[in-house]
Each structure stands twice: as structure tokens, then as C-alpha cells.
Amino acid sequence: MSLNIGLNMAYRGLQNAESQINVASQNITNANKPGYTRKTFDPNYITTNAGTAPVGGSISSSLSKNLLKSLFEDMTIVGKNTVVSEYMDMYVQRLGNVTTDHSASSTLNNMLSNLGLLAATPENPAQKSQIVSDATVLADILRSTSKNIQGQRLQADKEIAEGVAKVNALLERVDRLNERIVTTNGNNDTTIAELEDQRAIALEEMAELIDFSYYYTEKNEVQIYQKGGQPLLLSEPHRLEFTPVGNLNSGDSYPGALSGIEIDGIDVTSSVRGGILGGLFEMRDTRFVQEQEKMDEFANQLMNIMNGVLNQGAAIPPRTEMRGDKNVTPSFTANGSVRIALTDNSGTVQSFTDLNISGITTTAGMVSALNGIAGINASISADGELLVNSSVPGQGISINEMTSTVGPDGQGFSDYFGLNNLFKGEGAENIRVAEYLVADPGYLATGSLSPSATLAVGDTGIARGDVSITNAMTNAINGPSAFSAAGDFPAQSVTLSRYIDSIISTAALNASVAEEELNISTSVFEQTYDFVKNETGVNIDEETAKLLELENYYQSSATVIATLRELFQELIIAVR
Numbered sequence: 205m206s207l208n209i210g211l212n213m214a215y216r217g218l219q220n221a222e223s224q225i226n227v228a229s230q231n232i233t234n235a236n237k238p239g240y241t242r243k244t245f246d247p248n249y250i251t252t253n254a255g256t257a258p259v260g261g262s263i264s265s266s267l268s269k270n271l272l273k274s275l276f277e278d279m280t281i282v283g284k285n286t287v288v289s290e291y292m293d294m295y296v297q298r299l300g301n302v303t304t305d306h307s308a309s310s311t312l313n314n315m316l317s318n319l320g321l322l323a324a325t326p327e328n329p330a331q332k333s334q335i336v337s338d339a340t341v342l343a344d345i346l347r348s349t350s351k352n353i354q355g356q357r358l359q360a361d362k363e364i365a366e367g368v369a370k371v372n373a374l375l376e377r378v379d380r381l382n383e384r385i386v387t388t389n390g391n392n393d394t395t396i397a398e399l400e401d402q403r404a405i406a407l408e409e410m411a412e413l414i415d416f417s418y419y420y421t422e423k424n425e426v427q428i429y430q431k432g433g434q435p436l437l438l439s440e441p442h443r444l445e446f447t448p449v450g451n452l453n454s455g456d457s458y459p460g461a462l463s464g465i466e467i468d469g470i471d472v473t474s475s476v477r478g479g480i481l482g483g484l485f486e487m488r489d490t491r492f493v494q495e496q497e498k499m500d501e502f503a504n505q506l507m508n509i510m511n512g513v514l515n516q517g518a519a520i521p522p523r524t525e526m527r528g529d530k531n532v533t534p535s536f537t538a539n540g541s542v543r544i545a546l547t548d549n550s551g552t553v554q555s556f557t558d559l560n561i562s563g564i565t566t567t568a569g570m571v572s573a574l575n576g577i578a579g580i581n582a583s584i585s586a587d588g589e590l591l592v593n594s595s596v597p598g599q600g601i602s603i604n605e606m607t608s609t610v611g612p613d614g615q616g617f618s619d620y621f622g623l624n625n626l627f628k629g630e631g632a633e634n635i636r637v638a639e640y641l642v643a644d645p646g647y648l649a650t651g652s653l654s655p656s657a658t659l660a661v662g663d664t665g666i667a668r669g670d671v672s673i674t675n676a677m678t679n680a681i682n683g684p685s686a687f688s689a690a691g692d693f694p695a696q697s698v699t700l701s702r703y704i705d706s707i708i709s710t711a712a713l714n715a716s717v718a719e720e721e722l723n724i725s726t727s728v729f730e731q732t733y734d735f736v737k738n739e740t741g742v743n744i745d746e747e748t749a750k751l752l753e754l755e756n757y758y759q760s761s762a763t764v765i766a767t768l769r770e771l772f773q774e775l776i777i778a779v780r
Contacts, residue, residue, distance in 0.1 A: 269420065271736050272404060276411035278729040280478040283412040285722040287483025288491075291356060292715035295495070298352050299711055308349070308502075308704045311342045312681065316701075319678045323671045326650040327520065336637060336645040339510075339626055343635045346503050350454060350632040353496050358452040360488040361462065365448040367413050367481045368465065374410040375428070375441035378403055382425040382437075400424075415478030432475030434467040442467050454496050454633045458489045491714075494691030498707050500631035501690035506700060507627040507635065509680045514626045515605065515618035517649030517673035518666050521549040522600025524593065529622035529638060531588035533611075538564045540607035542617040545653055546579050546599040551666035553659065554599050555579060561608055561617065590621040602665060604653040624649060650674045 300307035315338035322331040381403040388395050403426060407418065410428075416436060418428045428437040435442050447463040449456070458464055464473030465481070476482050538561040545556035557577045564570050567584055574582035579596040594601050603623065605616030618624050626648075629635040640647055651670025659665065684697045693706070 271732075272407070275729075275732050275736050276407060278725070278732045279408060279411040280415045280482075281725045282722070282729045283479040284477075284483035284486070285718065285725045287480050288486060289715070289718040289722040291360070291483075291487045292491070292711070292718045295352070295356060295492075296711050296715045299349060299708055307708065308342060308345045309701065309708060311338060311345060312701055312704060314338055315342065316678060316681055319674055319681075322650065323674045323678070326669055326671045326674060329646055332648045332650070333645040335648060336641050340637045340642070342506075343627060343629075343637055346499060346632040346635050349499055350496060353492050353499070354452050354454055354633075357488045357492045358449070360484045360492075361448050361452065364465075364481060364484045364488070365446055367484065368444045368446040371410060371413050371436075371481070372441070372443050374406050374413075375437050375443070377406045378410075378426060378428070379437055379441050381406065386423050386425060396424075411479065413479045414476060414481045430467060430472055430475065431477065432472045434470060434472050436467070454500070454631065457493065462488070495707075495711065496632070497691040498693055500633075501687055501693075502700070502704055502707065503632040503635045504630070505685050505687055505703070507625075507629070509685055509700070510677060511622065511625040511627060512615070512619050513673060513676045513680050514649055515603075515616060515622075515624045516652055516676070517624065518547075518602035518604070518651060518653040519647045519649045520551045520651070520666050520668060521646065522547050522551075522602050522666075523640065523647050524600045526592045526601055526603075526623040527585070527640070528590035529625050529628040532567050532584075532590060532621060535566050536611050536620075538562065538570070538608070538610045538617075540609055542608040543604040543606050543653060543655065544574075544577060544580065545602045545604075545665050546594055546596055547602045547653075547665050548599055551602075551664055551668065553654075553661055553663050553665035554596070555661060556659065556665070558606070561610070590623065592623065602653040604655050606655060 300309075315335065318331065318334045318338055322328070322335055325331055381399050385396055385399045385403070388399065407426070410416065415431045416428050417431065418426050420426060426437070428435070430436050436444075445466040449462060452462075456462055458473065459471075464471050465476055466472065473485065476485055540562060541558050541560045543556060543558050546554045548554060555578060559573060559577065561570065561573065564573060567590070570590070571582045571584060574580055574592060579594060579599065580601070581591075581593045581595050583591045585591055592601060603618045605618055608617035609615065610617055610620035622628070625638045626641065627635055628638050650673050651666050651668075652672050653665050654663070654667075681700055684699055685703070686697050687693070687695065687703055689695045692710075696703075698706075
């Protein structure tokens with residue numbers, strides 16, 4: 205081997221050592237930098253008659269693309285489970301439990317206890333006021349719960365918009381990194397590896413937000429597809445489109461009043477199942493919709509049951525004005541008879557009529573029939589509600605539904621028009637206690653107008669101490685009710701207390717399950733992350749040892765070069 209060849213090979217060894225020293229130093233410097241992966245210098249070799257020697261090389265990342273996919277998939281699951289767990293936890297905290305003061309369950313139980321006290325002293329104003337207060341608190345709780353549900357749905361809708369904006373920004377970032385990686389290729393290996401790290405960080409951030417698939421092109425570009433197959437990033441980003449709402453009511457749903465995600469005009473919401481966005485859509489469009497449906501079913505059953513009982517009753521003192529609580533239909537089917545009496549404040553009958561309503565098919569016809577009763581003025585309000593007033597001073601209206609049936613559900617006369625309701629509204633969103641009871645709880649019916657065929661003017665129409673309606677309310681609460689399927693609940697026949705307890709306990713169970721799923725998915729992610737870190741992270745001790753070894757090699761190569769130079773100089777002198 206000639207001295208020139210030897211010197212050349214020594215120089216190449218020196219350059220190789222220098223390159224590896226620079227990479228090791230870079231690894232040590234950036235060991236704690238988020239997203240940084242260990243870099244290695246991979247030398248190229250040439251083989252000559254004199255032997256094999258390094259000729260340049262390339263810098264590569266230790267990042268495994270397969271490991272990255274596993275990491276992203278785990279991150280997507282964690283993102284979704286985090287949202288579901290956090291939202292369910294907030295919901296349960298506000299919902300309370302079956303023993304929490306002022307929960308729907310405890311308030312209903314309080315009403316039961318107070319109905320027992322009312323039965324002992326049915327004319328006691330304080331006890332009547334307590335029942336009205338319990339009903340008011342229960343209605344307030346249901347409205348508040350409904351408002352909370354819709355508030356959380358609205359928050360989810362807002363966060364979807366924020367998440368979509370983040371995804372779009374990340375797609376732009378990956379697109380720019382793709383371009384820089386392609387244009388830098390072959391020019392600066394260190395820069396390429398660093399850009400690949402940055403791209404991996406961007407993909408990890410996006411994986412937390414939404415589930416996606418991605419592929420590498422021959423140019424080392426990343427192409428991204430939404431799980432439904434729509435492209436997110438090819439030669440350019442395909443933006444996600446989403447329109448948040450300003451307000452949200454219980455009846456608002458997707459599709460309809462609420463927006464989904466579109467890509468290139470195609471709705472892809474149904475395939476957004478993972479990540480933060482998947483969790484937010486699940487809460488907004490499924491879980492909280494189910495919770496609202498169950499609350500509405502409870503509220504409607506509560507109203508139907510209690511109103512059905514109260515409309516069979518009459519109060520001492522009687523009301524001089526009755527106002528229906530709903531917009532009645534122009535036509536209906538009516539049958540049977542209803543007893544309408546004018547009574548004084550002691551419950552004594554001043555006049556009464558057993559009105560045959562069979563054959564009446566319109567609200568106008570019903571008003572006309574009522575106006576045919578002496579001392580009764582009837583009309584339809586501007587809101588379409590039936591108004592029935594006493595025109596006789598000191599005398600109020602008492603009703604016994606008798607054999608009357610009105611409408612498709614066969615409700616009694618008073619019940620159909622809502623003349624003596626305890627509750628008003630539709631569903632949990634706007635349930636409330638009737639205004640006449642809020643103004644004067646003394647009008648709460650505890651007994652009923654006598655249905656006797658021998659009833660005469662001057663008779664006691666409503667007996668003091670009559671607790672038939674009070675007991676009927678107790679029995680209605682304690683007895684089974686036919687609940688329709690709602691949310692994730694099947695149709696069932698249970699008590700009001702059992703149903704509301706099931707709502708509360710099921711929500712608590714779902715929150716617990718969501719938390720457990722989050723813990724499991726987080727543990728899996730952390731295991732994958734640790735594995736990736738072990739595979740791609742920097743071990744400072746190893747890099748330091750390698751650096752010392754390379755420095756020794758560098759010094760040895762430098763010594764060889766110096767020796768060869770001296771020999772070369774001596775050879776030149778000898779030749780001269």
C-alpha cells in the first residue's frame with residue numbers, strides 16, 4: 205500500500221469519526237427535547253486493493269414507522285376516552301346521587317313523606333304549601349338537569365369547532381414539513397432527520413384529535429386519509445369544515461340543527477369515531493341525547509300521573525277561574541258526562557250540572573256547551589287554552605270527571621284540557637308547577653266533588669277531611685308506571701322513584717366505566733410510549749461512552765495521519 209493511499213484512508217477514517225462525534229454530541233444536547241429521536245451516522249464504504257474505507261454517509265433517525273402507528277392508535281383511543289370520562293364525571297357531579305339533598309330522587313321521596321303528613325291534616329295550609337314547594341323543587345331540578353345536559357352538549361359543539369381548527373392547522377404543518385423534507389433530501393441529512401421528528405410530533409398531536417390512516421410515498425412524504433376514506437392530505441391539505449351553533453335546545457340534533465364535519469363537501473361525521481373529536485361527537489349526539497330522553501320520559505310520566513290524579517279532584521276553597529295549560533286541538537272525540545258544580549268556600553254545592561259531552565267534536569262546541577251552564581263563562585284564550593270562569597260572586601268551580609273521555613288517549617274532561625294540573629310543560633326542559641298553585645297553594649286538591657246520583661243543592665259537595673286525592677297521589681308515586689323506551693332504557697313498568705334512581709345510578713356506573721376505560725387505555729399508551737422511547741430515545745450514558753470511544757479513535761487517526769505525513773516528508777527528502 206502506498207503512503208498516499210494510506211494517508212487518504214486515514215483522512216477518511218478521521219472524517220467518519222468526526223461525523224459520528226457530531227451526531228453523538230447532537231444526541232446528548234437534545235436528549236431531553238420533546239419529540240427528539242436518537243440519530244445515527246451510517247457511513248458508506250468503498251473497497252480497494254488497499255482495503256475498505258468509509259466514504260461519507262448519511263444521518264438517520266432511529267424512529268420506527270410501525271411503532272409510530274401503534275403509538276398514534278393508542279393516542280387516539282386515549283383522546284376519546286379522556287373526553288367521555290371528563291364529560292360523564294361532570295354530568296354525574298351535577299346530577300348527584302340517590303341520597304344527595306335536592307336531587308330528584310330525594311325530593312320525590314320528600315314529597316311522598318309530606319303527602320303522608322297532608323293526609324293527616326288535609327286542610328292545613330302549611331302542608332299544602334309544602335307539597336307545592338316539593339313539586340316546585342322537583343321541577344326546578346329537572347329543568348336544571350336538562351339545562352346542564354344541553355350546556356354540556358353546547359360545550360362539546362364548541363370544542364368540536366376548536367378541534368377541527370387544530371386538525372386543519374396540523375394538516376398545514378405536515379404539508380409544509382413534507383415539502384421541506386422533499387426539497388432538502390440529499391442536501392442535509394441532519395435537517396431531514398429533524399424535520400421527520402417534527403412531522404412525527406405533528407402526527408401525534410393530530411392522532412389525539414381524530415382517527416386517521418397515513419402512508420409514506422417514495423419521496424418520503426406523508427399522505428393522510430380520514431378513516432372513512434376521504435383524503436386529508438395528498439398534494440395539499442383537504443380542510444375539515446364545521447359550523448358551531450350559538451344556542452342549543454333539547455330538540456336540536458344531528459343531522460338537522462347541528463353541524464357535522466365535511467371534507468370537500470362530503471359529510472364524514474359518521475366515521476369520526478376516535479380521538480377527542482370522536483368523543484365529543486359521542487357526547488353531543490348520543491350519550492347526552494340519551495340522558496335528555498330519559499329525563500324527558502321521567503318528567504312526562506311525572507306530569508301525566510300527577511296531573512291525571514289532580515284533575516280528578518277539587519279543592520276547598522274552590523277556584524273562581526280555571527285555565528287550561530295547553531293549546532287544544534280544534535277537533536277531538538268526546539264521550540260520557542262530566543259534573544260541573546259551583547260551590548262556596550266550605551264545599552257546599554250551590555248549583556251543578558251533569559254535562560253530557562258525547563258527540564262534541566270541536567273546541568267551539570265544548571265552549572258552547574259550557575256556556576249553557578248557569579253561572580259558567582267559557583272561552584278559548586289567544587293561546588288556544590280553555591278558560592272556565594264562575595260568574596257568581598263567592599262561588600267557585602268544582603269538577604268531577606265522572607265518565608268523561610276526551611281525545612285519542614281517553615283522558616278525563618279536566619285532564620284533557622289541563623284545568624287542574626299540578627305541573628305544566630313538555631319534558632324536563634320546561635316542566636314547572638302551575639301558576640295558580642304557585643300563587644295560592646291552598647287550591648291544591650286533596651278531595652273530590654261527590655259523584656253521588658242523589659247530590660242536591662245545599663249538600664256538601666266536597667267534604668272537609670277528604671283525602672282521596674292525597675292518597676291517590678301517594679299511590680300514583682308508589683305504584684308502577686308504564687315508561688316508554690327512552691335513551692338506552694327499554695320500555696318498563698316501574699315506580700317513578702325507581703326510574704329516577706336508575707337514571708342516576710346508571711349515569712354513575714357509566715362514568716365509572718368511562719374512567720376505567722380511560723385508565724386502561726392510558727396504561728396501554730404509556731407502555732407503548734415507553735417502548736418507543738427505549739427504542740428511539742437517547743441514552744446519555746451510552747452516547748457519552750460512544751463519544752469517548754470516537755474521540756479516542758479520532759486521536760488515533762490523527763496520530764496515524766501525522767506519522768504518515770512525517771514518513772512522506774522523509775521520503776521526499778530521501779528522493780532529493
